[in-house]
Amino acid sequence: MIKALFIRRLWIIKNRLLTTLGLLLILPIFINVIINLPFKRLVVSPLWDIPHEQWIFPGLTLIVIVMMMIPSVSRDLFDLRILNKLLPSLALTPISRSQYLFNLLVIILIEAVVYTVIIMSVYSILISPGFIFLDYLIMFPFFLLFIALTANILTTLALIVDKTTLHILLVLSFFLFIVFASGTVIEFEYFPEIIGTIFSYLPTGQILLSLRMALFSDVINWWIIFSAIITILIWTFLNGLLFTKRLIK
């Protein structure tokens, strides 16, 4: 099944090749201009005592990845469901619905990994963070965890609502949360203490915190990684149940 889904993803990219490539190049530049450049001037002395470009690099990359993931997940799980396309015939095939969703998430993950490589390359040129190759390798597993987690959140948002306007509102709110409240570009210490603590203990914040600890302090918090994996697996299972329920009328 994964092969069929993989081929389908390639077909979609092929059918919209120029748009996809265009977005992959334009979005990092756009995010750099509207977020990184003003933040660089705003944050005079970074709290972690690390060069701004290095500190913000993982966050900027993740923001663009999430932006690239939103259309993929919304198209496959919201649009198709609301428009009654593809999913009804998929529901009639001998495959199980939860198995389909799991494989779909794996494909989204693979697609996001490819995008990650491209976006990291663009940012490496654009903001010159001065990382060595090993730093990029350290970042990758954390990116995978973050992508898997956000893909699950986006999947839930695509499955729980039936109204387009409400779905857009929820996705927009989630995106704002990723930009401002998950530690991608604003450190938790800048928030009022209680709010900052709450945000830092959310799975998204935890993954980014442990990424920066591994990158800048050479400390790998296995407990956070393990917890994130468990959270992702449970969330995927629950999404599978939700997907099955939403397809049976």
Add this chain to the structure above:
Amino acid sequence: MEASITFKKVSQLVDGEAVLAGLSFGIENNSTVAIVGENDDSGLKEFIKLTAGISNPDYGALYIHGLDSIKRRKEIRSLIGYVPLENDMDPWLTAMQNISFINSFYNIDNKKLSERYRFYVDALDLNEILNIQVNRLSPGTLKKLTLMRELARDPKILVLDNPTGFMNAKDSALTWDLLQSLHKKITIIYSSTDLSKIEKFHDRILVFHNGKIDLNDNLENMLKNWQGQYQFKIQFEKFLTPLFNKIEKVKEIISPIKDDDTLIFNANHRSALLIIMTLLTGVTINDINIKKYHLRDLLVARYMRGGIL
């Protein structure tokens, strides 16, 4: 004959209300069943969804080729092809990509699949559009593509919701020709609003009314059991009651009526007219009119006006 589909006391609820109530009947293997819904609440939509496997029965049991529709779902899925009323193709893929994607989930030999694709592409005249993204194709063409997608899997049962809906005259003719070529080879269950097509293409017609099957037979038997297949009108110069009394006793005629100088009656065979003619010596006839009843007449009489005579 072996049953292709068996309903056992099947009931279906929509928003807590029963739309199908206690259906128990079977559909024979390789037969063609046309379904007509008398109104929106007839239960036809739910019947199609159940048969196609989109929904499970709320009560009772449904068997496809002897397999329980819930417990043996996986095996059953490969037996059924379903063509919905509106296309369900992925708008971001081309026609052929859509078909290949869905059929890749069934365990079918690629060589056989390609052969069947070629056959149905020719039969439905789809050559020109296979590489076009489906959101640029007309609904009628998409319907043909869906039919091709389902038939390429060589299903034992084909369920179609309005098989020629949205199609132009040429596409409609191609589709009916293809379906007729499958008659007696697979079980075909279809709903249609084209009553003239239903008359020509069925082994059985099911008429749904208020969640129940109100009529279940072929057209010939339905008309026979109603008021005959033909309506006769004979206008006399002068039509006297003693003659009408004599005609009333002819067992081949059904519900004769004397309307001034006109005799109106029904019969199952046109030869009934010859029997009447033998009784009419010395009577001048001004006009004779014979009308063959159609499914539409039966439905209108039964559900709309309470009788067309």
